[in-house]
Amino acid sequence: MTTTAGLRFAASVVANRVLYGQTWQMLLDAPGPVRAGRPGQFVMLRCADARSCDPLLPRALSIAGYERPAGRARLRLLYDVVGRGTAWMTERTAGDAVEVTGPLGHAVRLRPGTRHLLLVAGGIGIAPFPWMAALAAERGVSVTVIHGARTAEELLPPGELHPEVELVTATEDGSAGVQGRVTDALPDYLDWADEIVACGPVPMFRAMAGLVRRSGYRRPVHLLMEEIMACGTGICYSCAVETRRGVRLVCKDGPVFELRELF
Amino acid sequence: MDAPDLSVELAPRHKQGLRLRNPVMVASGTFSNGLEFARHHDVQSLGAIVSKGTTLLPRRGNPQRRTTETPGGMLNSIGFQNIGVERLVRDICPIWATWDVPVVVNILGDTVAEYARLAARLDAVPGVAGFEVNISCPNLDVGGIEFGVDPAAAASATRAVREHTSLPVVVKLTPNVTEIALIARAVAEAGADALCVANTIMGTAIDIEQRRPVLNRPFGGLSGPAVRPIILRMVWQVCAAVDIPVVASGGIMTWQDAVEYLLAGATAVQVGTATFVDPDAPWKVRDGIAGYLERHGEPSVTAIIGTARTFRRD
Ligand SMILES: Cc1cc2nc3c(=O)[nH]c(=O)nc-3n(C[C@H](O)[C@H](O)[C@H](O)COP(=O)(O)OP(=O)(O)OC[C@H]3O[C@@H](n4cnc5c(N)ncnc54)[C@H](O)[C@@H]3O)c2cc1C
Ligand SMILES: Cc1cc2nc3c(=O)[nH]c(=O)nc-3n(C[C@H](O)[C@H](O)[C@H](O)COP(=O)(O)O)c2cc1C
Ligand code: FES
Numbered sequence: 001m002t003t004t005a006g007l008r009f010a011a012s013v014v015a016n017r018v019l020y021g022q023t024w025q026m027l028l029d030a031p032g033p034v035r036a037g038r039p040g041q042f043v044m045l046r047c048a049d050a051r052s053c054d055p056l057l058p059r060a061l062s063i064a065g066y067e068r069p070a071g072r073a074r075l076r077l078l079y080d081v082v083g084r085g086t087a088w089m090t091e092r093t094a095g096d097a098v099e100v101t102g103p104l105g106h107a108v109r110l111r112p113g114t115r116h117l118l119l120v121a122g123g124i125g126i127a128p129f130p131w132m133a134a135l136a137a138e139r140g141v142s143v144t145v146i147h148g149a150r151t152a153e154e155l156l157p158p159g160e161l162h163p164e165v166e167l168v169t170a171t172e173d174g175s176a177g178v179q180g181r182v183t184d185a186l187p188d189y190l191d192w193a194d195e196i197v198a199c200g201p202v203p204m205f206r207a208m209a210g211l212v213r214r215s216g217y218r219r220p221v222h223l224l225m226e227e228i229m230a231c232g233t234g235i236c237y238s239c240a241v242e243t244r245r246g247v248r249l250v251c252k253d254g255p256v257f258e259l260r261e262l263f
Numbered sequence: 264m265d266a267p268d269l270s271v272e273l274a275p276r277h278k279q280g281l282r283l284r285n286p287v288m289v290a291s292g293t294f295s296n297g298l299e300f301a302r303h304h305d306v307q308s309l310g311a312i313v314s315k316g317t318t319l320l321p322r323r324g325n326p327q328r329r330t331t332e333t334p335g336g337m338l339n340s341i342g343f344q345n346i347g348v349e350r351l352v353r354d355i356c357p358i359w360a361t362w363d364v365p366v367v368v369n370i371l372g373d374t375v376a377e378y379a380r381l382a383a384r385l386d387a388v389p390g391v392a393g394f395e396v397n398i399s400c401p402n403l404d405v406g407g408i409e410f411g412v413d414p415a416a417a418a419s420a421t422r423a424v425r426e427h428t429s430l431p432v433v434v435k436l437t438p439n440v441t442e443i444a445l446i447a448r449a450v451a452e453a454g455a456d457a458l459c460v461a462n463t464i465m466g467t468a469i470d471i472e473q474r475r476p477v478l479n480r481p482f483g484g485l486s487g488p489a490v491r492p493i494i495l496r497m498v499w500q501v502c503a504a505v506d507i508p509v510v511a512s513g514g515i516m517t518w519q520d521a522v523e524y525l526l527a528g529a530t531a532v533q534v535g536t537a538t539f540v541d542p543d544a545p546w547k548v549r550d551g552i553a554g555y556l557e558r559h560g561e562p563s564v565t566a567i568i569g570t571a572r573t574f575r576r577d
Pocket of ligand 2: 236293315369397463485512514535536
């Protein structure tokens with residue numbers, strides 16, 4: 001016996017393709033425990049051949065949901081190619097083996113009373129939201145997703161969302177939706193939203209914090225934070241963030257944090 | 264044949280000793296204080312757990328960026344974020360005390376007096392099986408030069424701990440020296456029960472677009488497989504210089520790497536960065552060592568320690 005209940009699993013690639021723009025989707029056939037993830041949680045994916053030590057560290061990726069074509073749930077990941085690890089991912093094809101650790105971190109806990117849920121995503125921050133939105137919509141919650149990107153082709157295609165979920169878009173070059181950033185589309189929804197979840201770069205969170213403060217919005221705003229990780233399991237202290245209650249680890253104490261604790 | 268005996272003794276000269284049920288430890292700063300993994304792994308089946316580096320007062324650690332990947336390794340500049348000795352004693356040691364695995368507390372001080380106080384504070388605390396003295400940190404008594412680079416300073420930190428505890432004392436050497444055997448001898452003479460070879464190798468990485476170091480400080484500590492040949496050489500040298508047990512720490516990813524260290528003379532090994540890559544790594548290393556012993560018909564780990572040292576030159 002190696003461990004009591006390991007976290008790390010051998011998975012195999014079922015499909016791997018560009019979903020839209022530069023964003024890829026990988027589907028993994030993975031054993032049971034990895035399939036127990038909840039929205040907001042993430043996995044660490046080792047991005048190197050089995051015996052290779054380069055690149056060494058696994059990469060953090062949000063759980064973008066599970067597809068269940070024939071009863072067998074497949075782990076879905078959405079990713080942008082930014083460096084060696086994610087470039088390695090694009091070279092995987094159906095049948096290739098990969099190593100996954102997870103599910104890791106805390107899931108987003110929505111208030112049971114929430115009727116109107118607003119999800120705000122910058123760029124690849126959209127990854128966990130189609131799934132989160134669908135789960136909420138299935139429970140009868142009315143959901144709006146605001147997705148911001150540089151240009152139209154980097155926007156999530158509306159068909160990727162549950163049919164009852166509204167998609168609002170913003171592009172910096174004005175090629176689709178609101179011209180500008182997500183924070184330019186956000187004010188129209190503040191009165192409506194009972195609860196907000198945001199995922200994207202830190203400057204987006206900062207801008208949101210300013211907006212929330214100025215508007216006097218008092219309901220919960222959860223953030224899905226990113227920080228440079230090595231382990232993803234709370235043992236290396238790489239992913240520290242300053243909160244009002246002291247230093248916290250994104251992988252272990254997060255990745256979900258309350259906006260007001262951070263900004 | 265019976266299963267091979269994996270147990271090793273890290274402090275043979277100490278009256279209680281420090282007996283490990285197998286030679287695989289987890290390295291300081293790469294396993295937090297063990298509580299995270301206790302939720303999903305059988306941490307009590309490890310040889311020993313080494314705590315996160317602990318200081319007298321809590322430390323927030325360094326701002327981002329704290330780590331960066333390098334070829335076959337990583338640099339870290341965590342800045343010794345830790346909860347401080349008082350919270351360790353109050354919140355963590357009572358949990359360790361219920362575990363059937365030795366937990367060795369990694370301590371570091373800014374002055375010799377701080378090492379003494381840390382040792383005294385933790386000496387009789389249930390759950391603490393021994394000390395690992397981290398001397399890879401600046402000595403404020405003498406203007407911030409690392410304790411571990413100077414034989415006299417290294418010896419005085421060792422003595423300070425030795426005089427304030429009756430528990431076994433492992434001293435963790437820095438590899439950032441010209442002749443590690445000199446430091447090893449000084450520390451052994453100052454009363455160390457065992458040595459750990461070694462801490463991280465100082466290195467750096469530069470962001471060529473921003474034209475600044477990638478990390479929050481110019482230098483960080485290099486760990487991972489990239490350091491293994493260097494640390495293996497140092498383990499060999501230290502084993503030749505002292506007659507107390509040596510614990511190897513540097514780039515162990517697999518059981519084969521661990522066996523190399525044992526054959527070079529190490530009595531036990533520490534798995535560090537590998538646990539970031541594969542959370543099961545320490546257990547796989549342990550199982551792999553057992554398999555190696557069985558295949559080679561060896562009765563015990565101790566039967567192979569240092570056996571590569573007596574090779575015949577052709
Ligand atoms: C909790 C969490 C969830 C994430 N979810 C997704 C997702 O669903 N889809 C997606 O495309 N990206 C996601 N990211 C970012 C993703 O981890 C990085 O894009 C990826 O690690 C880059 O690896 P690379 O080798 O391609 O890039 P490189 O720049 O070559 O990576 C070098 C090193 O830096 C680390 N690193 C670089 N960028 C980041 C980052 N933003 N966050 C953490 N570590 C980083 C890498 O892990 C690696 O150790 C997430 C990050 C976190 C922390
Ligand atoms: C993120 C990180 C934090 C570390 N923190 C400590 C520490 O607090 N005290 C210490 O003595 N060594 C510390 N080390 C060094 C390790 O214990 C180990 O000696 C070193 O990483 C080499 O082993 P490895 O290549 O197996 O990781 C740290 C290493 C890493 C990577
Ligand atoms: S990534 Fe290691 S503690 Fe968070």
